[in-house]
Amino acid sequence: MTKIAMLSTGEEVLHGDIVDTNAAWMSAEFYQHGFALAKRSTVGDQMGALVEELLMLSFNYDVVIVNGGLGPTTDDMSAAAAASAADQKLVLFPDWLQRMESMFAARGAKMPDSNLKQAMLPESSQIVDNPVGTACGFKLKINDATFYFTPGVPSEFKKMVKDQILPDLSRSYPEISAFECSRLYTFGLSESGISDILDQLKLPEGYELGYRSYLPFIEVKLFGPKSGLEVRVKLLQMVHKLLEGNVVSVDEPMVEHLGHLLSEKHKTLSVSEVSTKGALSAWLQSDENLENCFGHSWVMAESKGSEIDKSDPLAATLALAGATREKCATELALVTGKLEDKTFSVALSTLAGEWGQVFEFHRSYNREDSRTVIKTVAADMLRRHLENKPMFGQFTSLKRIKELFIPNSVL
Numbered sequence: 001m002t003k004i005a006m007l008s009t010g011e012e013v014l015h016g017d018i019v020d021t022n023a024a025w026m027s028a029e030f031y032q033h034g035f036a037l038a039k040r041s042t043v044g045d046q047m048g049a050l051v052e053e054l055l056m057l058s059f060n061y062d063v064v065i066v067n068g069g070l071g072p073t074t075d076d077m078s079a080a081a082a083a084s085a086a087d088q089k090l091v092l093f094p095d096w097l098q099r100m101e102s103m104f105a106a107r108g109a110k111m112p113d114s115n116l117k118q119a120m121l122p123e124s125s126q127i128v129d130n131p132v133g134t135a136c137g138f139k140l141k142i143n144d145a146t147f148y149f150t151p152g153v154p155s156e157f158k159k160m161v162k163d164q165i166l167p168d169l170s171r172s173y174p175e176i177s178a179f180e181c182s183r184l185y186t187f188g189l190s191e192s193g194i195s196d197i198l199d200q201l202k203l204p205e206g207y208e209l210g211y212r213s214y215l216p217f218i219e220v221k222l223f224g225p226k227s228g229l230e231v232r233v234k235l236l237q238m239v240h241k242l243l244e245g246n247v248v249s250v251d252e253p254m255v256e257h258l259g260h261l262l263s264e265k266h267k268t269l270s271v272s273e274v275s276t277k278g279a280l281s282a283w284l285q286s287d288e289n290l291e292n293c294f295g296h297s298w299v300m301a302e303s304k305g306s307e308i309d310k311s312d313p314l315a316a317t318l319a320l321a322g323a324t325r326e327k328c329a330t331e332l333a334l335v336t337g338k339l340e341d342k343t344f345s346v347a348l349s350t351l352a353g354e355w356g357q358v359f360e361f362h363r364s365y366n367r368e369d370s371r372t373v374i375k376t377v378a379a380d381m382l383r384r385h386l387e388n389k390p391m392f393g394q395f396t397s398l399k400r401i402k403e404l405f406i407p408n409s410v411l
Contacts, residue, residue, distance in 0.1 A: 002173055004030065005039040005061040007053060009068040009078055010152065014044040022067050022157050031223075033166050034176040035063075045069070050081035058085065058143040063169065065161075068152035070135035072114040078149050079138075083122040086142045090120045096127060096136045103134060128164050130156050139168070146172075178226040182236045185249045185257075186218050187376055188395030194218060197242050207235060215369055216376040217254070245394060248383060258379060259289030261386040269382070270295040270328035272320050274302055275339035280375035295330035302338055313337055313345045314402050318356040321349035322411065332385075336378050339370060343401065346378040348385060353407040355381060355391050359398045373397070 006026060012018045020042070027037050038061065043053045050069075057064045069078030083090045097119040104111040121127070121138050128137030128148060135151035137160050148165050150157050170176070186194065191213045198209060198220070206228070212219040220239060224232040240247055249257035262269060269290070271281045281297035284290045300320070317337030325333035337345035342364070347356035357377075365373065377398070384391050392403050 003038045003061045004063045005057050006065045008042045011044045014042050033178045045075040051084045054085040058145040064147045066149045070151045072117050086122050088122040091123045093119050093121050100134050179223050180226045182222045183251050184220040184247050186246045187248045188246045190396050216373050255287045259287035262293040263289040268295050268330040269293050269332045270324050270330040272298040272324040272335045274300045274337050275344050276336045276371045276375045279371045295328040314356050314358050317345040317347040318354050321347035325349040334378050336374050344374050348381045356404050358402040362397050
């Protein structure tokens, strides 16, 4: 089995000043190509620590991706550390120097002297091209391990990985099969609850389930060989059937799925918000298809002591939904009502009638998280209507206090 590691460099990564998004992205990208990482580590900008880590990795892994430390400043030490670990000299690579000089000339500028450092590489290096930046990557053998050194700029790093490093690894290890990942986005179930449901499934060899939990969703990921599409589709259908009541989308985020549904059905939507304070509208309109279907978006104040404040929360929210659809002249109107203590309401007004629900949180959320859950409950009502599914879903983190449907014939 090929053992692969990734080393991220830089004090800002080590101390948490920036989030290491490159490592998370590369782990997923490599896994889907069949190259699962066995280790990820981080080292600051200290020559001794860098050399020590490179040597340790060279004795224990077959392939190592090193990210960062290829810039022109004094704290960029990856090339010098690589030369030390490989017991080689740093030498000038004139082809890369010429490339950098051409880049600066195209901008009408002279290359600073400090950039010369970026053309100084260990003598046995093979350049890994960087078509968009001045920091070339390079491939180098240290002991029995193959190292790929890459720049830390995410756009440069990702292009290098996709266009050069992964193809090179596939040529070196042709026996390794790529994986594909199918995703079910669920809302309203706990990770342990999903695991209990899916533990009954016996997957064929080469297929496995994974989970990614982040408020308010849990992604259920099905991994399988890229060549086994038919089997993976059948397995995905089995998983979907077991979780169907809480699956909000397949292989695309919920908001993109809603955008496709609204666009395909040629529906227009308006939104009024009290508890979510614009979070629902901003989320929905982050998708281009949904944005094109939008009418108006209103954020309502929680007026204290008004008549609507004294009325039944569900009645008030349903009334606001109907008024929003009428005033905005859209076919659909989605509303989030007041949040009081742990209780909130949502409603959807359509040509067929109006649906409303009142929920109570089972647990305490901060203000931002409570708005995230509420906007997702509202969006789930919209999804259920567009998919002709039962309108009132079950959610483990919420208790439904009231539900009501009023057909248009009695409105």
